[in-house]
Amino acid sequence: MGVSFDLFGTLVTADRPADPAAAVATELEKRDVTVPDDWADAYAEAHVDAPDGAEVPLPAHVSRALASRGVDYEHNAARRAVVAAFDPTVETRPGALEALEAAREYGPVAICSNCSVPELVGRTLVRSDFERDDFDAIVTSVGCGWRKPAPKIFELTAEELDAAPDELVHVGDDPKADGGIEAVGGIALLLEETPLADVPSRLATLAAQS
Template sequence: MAVSFDLFGTLVEVTPPDDPARAVATELAARDVPVPSDWERAYAERHVETESGAELSLVEHVVAGLDSRGVAASEAEVRATLLDAFATPVRMKRGARAAVGAAAERGPVGVLSNCSVPGLVPRVLSRSELRADAFDAVVSSVDCGWRKPDERAFERVAARLNVSPSELRHVGDDPDTDGGATAAGATSILLEDVPLTAVPSHLENAE
């Protein structure tokens, strides 16, 4: 048995910016990147087409948004901008450490998180009491290319954990995204049914 955990809302709580476009603009300006006068409109527009279920990197979106207004910025510059724009305090959820520890006692354990900002998931983990090296695999949608509930996201984390999807149990807080594990042949454990503090006993009973 292998266990994957959703990150945001499951293992940790974060408070994203109230106005992401403004937060990004502030960090762009701090790097002397010209901010278009209609940046909020440009940020809201679709610039890159993706297929259903695919994740679009926010780096690619911002670079294309700036380019649509005649502003050039490198991907490295924008990536650093986004990591700072979305840097918020990280609060560990009660029971997170025990749940991850219980999963690790039974087999490989990973993180599977929807996140469009490259590098943000490892950064959040590094700022929590759970370090990335506590997991056998850390998979974000921007890295694997697919957003939960797309089956390919769950298949990817299962492959990284060296198990078949049928051997994977996925713990998450969102029925619409984390519940998609069942379509991939995995088992979903939703926090509305099994609180995080009860996950250790749930895993023990599932053996």
Template sequence: MAVSFDLFGTLVDAPKPDDPARAIAAELEARGVDVPADWDEAYRTPYIDAPEGAEVPLHAHVSRALASRGVAVPENAARRAVIAAFDPEVERRKGAREAIEAAREGGPVGLLSNCSVPELVRRTLIRAELPGEFDAVVSSVACGWRKPHPKAFGAIAVELGTPVEGLTHVGDSPEADGGIEACGGRAILLDGTSLTGVPELLGER
């Protein structure tokens, strides 16, 4: 049976900026971008009419927000600013590696993470000393869909070579990660269960 893991809040702790708009503004200014005076309002305004459950890359949103105020920047500048603003210190949670190893005993192991920032999942895995631990890694910014949308779980299932009904997903969010159950798969939620208890729960499959 294939197993997928959530990343943030499950395998690692990686705090987000307290004020994302200000953090991004600081990184834009460091790159010579003239950030508009009403940036907070511009940042909060939606610009991309995406289907429900679709992921909007944060740098695309930032580019549109700047453009709405007459500030044109290369998309790469917005991308680099966003990545820098969300590049956190990372702490791997106790039991993370053991849970992954236990999952591997039963079949392929993947990672499925909601993340609108490009490169952040890869950087986080490196800092948590978990690169190369997964047979497949899927982020919402790469596949275009956020958990609990079925297409997000479908994307990791395809990468792991299993029907989505055969997937067990481990995560901390009943709403997002628990969405695997609506697809016919199994959820292991870390609400009252730590990662150290996951190997035993996986053994019950």
């Protein structure tokens, strides 16, 4: 049995900008990038024609938004601005360490996280009570190109753990996104039904049934 955990809202809480467009604009200006007067509109528009369920990395979105307004900029400025704008304060959620420890008793463990910002998952883990080595695999939407609930991200997570998708238990807080594991035959443990404190006993029950 493999177990994957959602990161944000499940294992940790991490603050995010109240106004992402404004936060990115501030960081662009720090890098001498001209911010269009209608930046809020440009940021809100879709600029990448992506397949259903695909992830659009936020730096690519920001780059296209600037280009749509005729703004030129240094090659990496958009990426650096996005990374700086999403620089979170992180807290490990109560019960998260115990849930992870319990999961490791039954097989390999992964993070399976929706995140469109490069480097954010890694920086979040560094600021949490977890170590990178606590996880056998880390699968992010920005890394693999697919967002939960797309089946592909769960299939890739299972593959990273050398498990079949229907052998994967996924723990998360979002019924729509994290519940997508059920479409590939896996089991969803949603925090609204199974709080983190109850995850160890629920995993024990599932392991006994497998």
